[in-house]
Amino acid sequence: MVIDNRSEVRRVLLITLLLNLFVMGLKAFVGWLTGSLSLVADALHSVTDGANNVLGLVASRFSSPHPDRDHPYGHQKFEAIGALGIAAFLGIACFQILQGAIERILSPNREPVTISASELWLLLIVLGVNIFVAFYERHVGYRVGSPILIADARHTMSDIWVTIAVLGGLIGIWIWNFQWLDVVLAFPVALMVFWSGWTVIRENLPWLVDEMAIAPEAIHAVALQVEGVINCHAIASRGVVGRQIFIEMHLVVNATDVETAHRITEEVEARLEERFGPARILIHVEPPSYQENHISYESET
The missing domain is CATH 1.20.1510.10 (Cation efflux protein transmembrane domain)
Structure with missing residues (x-):
């Protein structure tokens, strides 16, 4: 909110x-x-x-x-x-x-x-x-x-x-x-x-240049606390904690139907909102077979 x-x-x-x-x-x-x-x-x-x-x-x-x-x-x-x-x-x-x-x-x-x-x-x-x-x-x-x-x-x-x-x-x-x-x-x-x-x-x-607002490791830790979450990656955040946060991520879930996947993502959103809110969260759901180790975007060198 x-x-x-x-x-x-x-x-x-x-x-x-x-x-x-x-x-x-x-x-x-x-x-x-x-x-x-x-x-x-x-x-x-x-x-x-x-x-x-x-x-x-x-x-x-x-x-x-x-x-x-x-x-x-x-x-x-x-x-x-x-x-x-x-x-x-x-x-x-x-x-x-x-x-x-x-x-x-x-x-x-x-x-x-x-x-x-x-x-x-x-x-x-x-x-x-x-x-x-x-x-x-x-x-x-x-x-x-x-x-x-x-x-x-x-x-x-x-x-x-x-x-x-x-x-x-x-x-x-x-x-x-x-x-x-x-x-x-x-x-x-x-x-x-x-x-x-x-x-x-x-x-x-x-804030104006959309610098990272929350460490991706912190978001990753909150998401993995939810039952049914296997992994999450491509985590990005911007905004000001306590004012308004925008979070994006790809979420690997242990679900075979849309309804179960939706329930898991709703729980992840609720926990992130409770921890960092107010927040606007966008989650891309991926199947359990998807493999990805990078929780955030790679640094440019």
Whole structure:
């Protein structure tokens, strides 16, 4: 059974969109007051948070798990494509942070950064909102199995580290007038943002290229537990365990009539569904005389 959690995903994305717009506006306001380039860059980074929420809403709208005539395997890859879009936004944010730092180095005569205690308190509020959004999205994302929420939570987590770094630099400026902190801290922040984007790509690309989802040995072991199964081979799987899995196999059964073979395959499907479901399983039945030792496809060399 395929579970459609898109309504809950959209609700979470709408809530976080409103919170991200609040965070973005507050960062931009404090950045304008203080003249901090790193904080303005952080505000630009937060623009991508809102864009990610909009992208997630669009992707969720088209990512129905239910098949139709044009998409017989469902539409869930749209959500993985949306997650890759978030990775692209992270790359843009990384470039913006580096660009702002380099401009500051090349223009050392710019107006100095000024900061007050009240402005630091506003940034602490921003940090608290970001922490709430990240953990809220991640919790719901793992509970409903949503790549778009998990990816967006990772993006927001990178925003937390950006804000912490910027806040640390502004505290250094406030206490010791270390103006150079506004530039130096931008580079490790950019690296953290880049790593978040790479992680999103690494987790979603296997789904898009139909990488093996379950080891064929595991599927083989489950199938052989069913009485009447002699062997199975040519096992293939794709999808995401816990969300939706597609399994194909050839099953050698000890049956002389179609009704018995059908009963055996139904039992195999039920056990695979219980172990790895939700799953969509296609089984090709073969007679007991069929001989085949390879349980999966050979590796290309």
